[in-house]
Amino acid sequence: MLNKPPKTYQEQLEILKSRGMGVKDEGKALHILAHHNYYRLSAYRFPLAEKSNPDQYLPGVTFEDLWALYCFDRGLRKLVSEACKRVEISVRARWAYVLGHGYGPQAYENPANFRLYPPHDKLLSVLDEELNRSDEVFVTHYQRKYSMTRPPIWAACEVMSFGLLSRFYTNIRRDKDKKRIAETYQLSVDGLKSLLEHTVYLRNLCAHHSRLWNRRFTVTVALPTSRPITLIPNFHPDQDRRLYNSLVLLIHMINIIEPDSHWPLRLLRHIERLDPHLTPSMGFPADWQSRPLWQKILNEKGNP
Helix, strand or coil: CCCCCCCCHHHHHHHHHHCCCECCCHHHHHHHHHHCCHHHHHCCCHHHECCCCCCCECCCCEHHHHHHHHHHHHHHHHHHHHHHHHHHHHHHHHHHHHHHHHHCCCHHHCHHHECCCCCHHHHHHHHHHHHHHCCCHHHHHHHHHHCCCCCCHHHHCCCCCHHHHHHHHHCECCHHHHHHHHHCCCCCHHHHHHHHHHHHHHHHHHHCCCCCCCCCCCCCCCCCCCCCCCCHHHCCHHHCCCCHHHHHHHHHHHHHHCCCCCHHHHHHHHHHCCCHHHHHHHCCCCCHHHCHHHHHHHHHHCCC
16 A cells, blocks of 8 residues: 655645746646646656656756646647547548448448458447437437438448547458548558557547657557658658657648648647757657748748
């Protein structure tokens, strides 16, 4: 049993000060500690602390620096979550369109349209659970008016979780169907599969308010190696477990899904708020701002 008594907010602040952290406004710091778990905030201390001793802060570091890094990550999560949702909605629409037009309104129910693994009936069982939990009016509309156990594919896709959608895409039997969906985003079949799995992972991190900015990913994304050719120079393959490459791919997806979106520019401006010495912790290459993708954002959307 852990023999470590809980600390009051004042005691927590004193611990930080004893480790070399300056505090400009104690009242504000105590308020932040009261509404944000000390343990949550402590995960942001590492870039502000001695490498040999993460419990000793670098000279000049203040509580306000810690809070600013936390707020940067919170804003980053909001941006990434927004992009992941747009990707989800778009892929839902393309998946339903391709299969619906190819095999009819109930295409997703037919096991002949899907591979054996993961078992198709298992995917349908998960979908049934999601349909039963749904409070969407159209679910009961199809059940009552048409006596349908499950709605047509263009309605069912709107109830699917992102994770289930990713598995339904992966499980499509015919490569030509997967290819039609993937080509919408100028990606290969395997490239879209990997991106969907990774985007589900990113969205879950954001949904659970997990630290994102310098996280070392356990679910990585396969980087395109041949197409789209204009995207390749923007990647940083040596940092395949950091966020940078994910952001490049999300920008690519948003530019296809919603070409007039200012999301890429908002992302760029947000990154610019971070101390440049910290961007390598996100996997950013030293010359990221001069790479074609970021230059294009500035040239097309950064000028009034």
